[in-house]
Amino acid sequence: MPKTRPPYPAEFRQQMIELAGTGRTPAELSREFNVSAQTISNWVAQAARDRGLPPPGKEGLTTAEREELVRLRRQLKRVQEERDILGKGYGLVCREKRRDVDAVFGLVMTNQAAHCIRTQCRVLGVSASGYYAWRDRSPSPREVENAVVTERIRQAHADSDETYGMPRIRAELMDQGLRISRHRVARLMRVAGIRGVSRRRFIVTTRRDERQRPAADLVNRQFRATGPDQLWVADMTYVPTWVGFIYLAVVIDVWSRKVVGWSIGEQMTSELVLNALNMALEQRRPDGVIHHSDQGSQYTSVTFGNRSKEMGVRPSMGTVGDAYDNAMAESFFASLECELIDRRTFKTRTEARMAVFTWIEGWHNPRRRHSGLGYRSPVNFERNQQAHQPAAQTEAQREQAIA
Structure with a gap:
């Protein structure tokens, strides 16, 4: 037996209203017909409103107005649902030639718990039978x-x-x-929904010492090399932490994009860039390499100049605050910033130092692919070039012997 009573038929209600009009009270009718007196009173009041003669204190909507209100509410609900469906399917229903029916059907399946499937199909302009056929079809x-x-x-x-x-x-x-x-x-x-990271804007950190004379620009924005240790580029940047900054100086081989020297410290001093240079010299042992940097006071210092002269390094410097004069180093730092610094928060300097070290020695040099190297990592590029070099030398020796 249902818990709620079905609505009274319209004919039954009309008879109750007519009996009440003969002078019988709602209480009497309630006892006789097993209908609550309040319900009968409501029917009588509604009939009076429909005739335009509402009882005092019981003004309200007529039956026709109530029906119109119900119809408008249903229509509003339908329009809101269609709007929600169109919002979720934006870009899938505004094309003259639809070629992405799978995407539309996928949207219908995703939202079937919130919206009727047939309603979604109607709004999105696809057939419900097509959707069910797509749903039951095995993947191609x-x-x-x-x-x-x-x-x-x-x-x-x-x-x-x-x-x-x-x-x-x-x-x-x-x-x-x-x-x-x-x-x-x-x-x-x-x-x-898979995306790479994008780079942030360039920030100038170079501070020139007017008392020091910068070296000439031997590169002129021509960052090209035909072999290892012909041209190095160098620069510095900062890494923020909760307790202050750490500073990173690097030396990069233009030929392979490999970071051949780096140093991390808590101050931007000439010692920082000198340590990076010494690491590069120890690892590569170059002969007459060009070391290109900006005109920061650390690179124009006497200590750095003397060390470069001692090891046969030819210093080269671009202009102050012009990122294009040291574009390769700036590109390296842009990658570091967008792939590591901008995506992490470092609580301590030690944490930041370890993260930067891991990014350079565990990711950038051995694994990170560079578009300028044919999408190979610096280590793989150098290894590949070294593997081809003996074969080329053997071929040249064979041609000399024939000649």
Whole structure:
């Protein structure tokens, strides 16, 4: 037996109103017909309002007005639901030639708990039968392959600490033996919501010492080298922590983009850049390398100049505050900032120091792919060049012997 009584028929209500009009009270009718006196009173008052003669203190809407109000509320609810559906499907319903029906059906499936499936199909301009056929259809070989490739993209993105965009993700997949186009990688990343990081704006940190004479610019923005240790670029940046800054000085080989020397300290001193230079000299042992930097007081210091002269390093300096004069070093710091500094908060200087060290020696040099190196890491680029060098030398010796 239902818990709630069904509504009284219209004919029954009309008879109660007519009986009340003959002079019988709602209480008498209630005892006789098993209807509450309050319900009968409400029916009588509503009939009076419909006739335009509402009882004093019981003014309100007529039956026609109530029905119109119910209709408008239902219509408003339907319009709001359609608006919500269109908002979720923005961009999928405004095209003359639809080629993304799978995306529309996927949207319908995602929101089936919130909206009726047939209503969604009607609003989005697809058939409900088409949706059910799509839902019950087994995935195509292409869809299965896309799912597998998407997981490989997710793994490559995670391995890069979620920094890689489409070009480097594609290079990773190509190295794994997967032949795939740029557009397909971009599309799968877009569908999966996978994005790389973007760089922040450049901030000038160079402070020139007017008392020191800078070296000449031997590079003139031509950051090219045909072999290792021909041209180095150097610069400094800061890393913020909760307790202050730490400062990083680096020396980069233009040929391979490898950081060949670095130093981390708590002050921007000539000792900081000198330590980075000494590391580079110890690791590479160059002969007549050009060391290009800005005109910061640390690089124009007497101590740094004497060390460069002692080791046969040829100093070169760009202008003050012009990022293009030391573009390669600025590009390195832009990558460091957008991939590490801007995405982390360091509580202590020790924590920041370890993170920067790991990024340089554990990521940038051995693993990070560079577009200027054919999407190879600096270590792999140098290893590849060294592997080809003996073969080239052997071929040259063979040609000399024949001659």
